[in-house]
Amino acid sequence: MHDDNKRFGTRCIHAGQEPDPSTGAIMTPVYQTSTFVQQSPGVIIEDYDYARSANPTRKALERNLASLEGGRHGFNFASGLAAQAACIHLLASGDHVVLSDDVYGGTYRQFDKVFKQFGITYTRADLTDLNAAEAAFKSNTKMVWLETPTNPLLKVIDIAAIARLAKSKGVVTVVDNTFATPVLTNPLALGADIVSHSCTKYIGGHSDVIGGALICTDDALADRLRFTQNAVGGIAAPWDSFLLLRSTKTLHVRVQRHCENAAKIADFLADQKQIERVVYPGRTDHPQHEIAKRQMTGGFGGMITAYFKGGLEPARTFLERVKLFSLAESLGGVESLIEHPAIMTHASVDKHLREQIGLTDGLVRFSVGIEDVEDLIADIQEALG
Template sequence: MKKKTRLIHGGVGRDPYTGAVSIPIYQASTFKQDGVGNFKYEYARTGNPTREALEKLIADIEGGSRGFAFGSGMAAITAVVQLFSAGDHLILTDDVYGGTFRVMTKVFNRFGVDVSFVDTTDLDKVERAILPNTKAIYIETPTNPLLKITDIQAVSKITKEQDLLLIVDNTFSTPYWQTPISLGADIVLHSATKYLGGHSDVVAGLVVAANDKLGGELHFIQNSTGGVLGPQDSWLLMRGIKTLGVRMEEIEANTRVIASFLAEHPSVEKVYYPGFEEHPGHTIHKNQAGGFGGMISFTVESEEKALDLLKKVQYFTLAESLGAVESLISIPALMTHASIPRERRLELGIEDGLVRISVGLEDVEDLLEDLGKALEQHTPNILKKPAHI
């Protein structure tokens, strides 16, 4: 089954009870039992037909054993980290999402889970960071917001040699472009609020386990802690996933044009986009993913210039999040990554003048005109060398 077909016909496909081609919203908290212990569904926290259909779908399109749906991306991350115990050590990508950094350094540190943030694009640094109590390596690729690329297969080789788990946040690439389990990952997670939902109308998180053992452990955590996704949001997410393929292809086409425009604009100092041959890790990403995605980050002269740009754009909506049909724009240092101390942000390369855009499905000519008008008065002292795809 090809990818676009699997997005529509994967998992349960249609309702087994009625034949409905759209899985119904089973708005029920509990279910009749035919006898004590004789039931298909027991209680909605443990299992719900609508949520189960979504969970089977994401497992199918990611190529995993079991899927799990949570009330947010952070709830999904929290459930995965709860696989570990006090005294365990995890290695995380240094340029990780601000919410992930916050929960690891402000919440899970209270429970004795130790973390090291490492440039996972450098395999030597990854190996040097492994300690006797290391249990897993957690990577984002591409990262948020600098779009750094980690070689999933290479890190998987390390984790298998060291008997560690490999966890991959696949939010930016989506399973349409990249399937980390096929590259050796043990667990894949998504902020499904983003591309999978795709319409800025649902908050959700998804996790896929590569094997039944991990699947059983994650189900125990999901049922025990209860951060499950409701049936209405599960239905919205399945509806969004059906169009993921066509959305990602159109977004990809728009993003290539906009990235090239920004790379040649005199007011833009630097562009981060994996589709550029000059982008670090371009070849690795090309080999492990089918597309370069819809995210672009770029720098202007200062935070003041960045704020001015945000005031002038019309079709790029100033908002948190990404991956929707509408184009979004943000300043990571003041928004998504504000929870990371400034010194740490600057060390990572998240400058005050860094702007992140999530390219949507608007006409690309309108998007180019919008950015062009907003940037036209910015003229930095040093012109950068144009980059090319």
């Protein structure tokens, strides 16, 4: 494996993969196989006996992502939610989770509708408020789960502060780093125990593959995650792993452009009379801008949230009018996407809980792509009419 001391862009392209030793192929092959020949019963090459347990294409990706996050162990899954489920399998019936009050709707659904029935409970808390965070802990709390920036309100949570609080109570900190990506934030370096990703988003970056990942440094945690990955079986397929490896090679340059475009569009939106408020971590009016400056390096991400004056109808009209921005769920692709969280990605969150945290019907979420920013601004301007 290439030296992990290399700089980030170099690791994007080289970490975890060497040219194929049998042919010299510079790209890691797609090992489309379900099983591996054993030299004698139980005598196998590396750890390859059955492809659910290990696959060379997937392993290259797992090493690559571990390197990008500054971790020692990587695990890839068929989706971000499969990765999350494997992580929650660290818990047992009777355990309690402190959950950020603003998370992806599928994350909330998994805690509330799937794992709750097995006796794993949770308390939602505004983790930007350390007093509220501390108050949410119970004697049986075993895990803190957070995103930063959050989805879709783009709150920035102080990872180091939450990790310190969790450590003082012997609790595991999990950070979903999907929005920030390893380019902008490395939660393990800030004290987190596990990093989670929906690789479908920026890591994949081309809206053509579904995937998830967990990364950690602790060997004991890694052993437990590896066991669950194999035992529960929601693994990433070889072809999907190949696509994600292709994508990480350009991650650093893509994210840089996402950030540059989003910063300009956020400023443009803030000047429009139809917009009540713009939320972007890079703007000085963002409530956690100072934390974002400290925690995010090289940019503030490609996601913007805007509140439309008048609520649902002006927002709906705008969403129907845009042409270059595609009205679709998901985010992080090279093309610009736009959506209405209350109706689309966060519909599984109960309406009163959405409104409690400010996820109202006038809120629109922008995933700014890497097109020419002038064209994106013109598209928004025309749709605002």
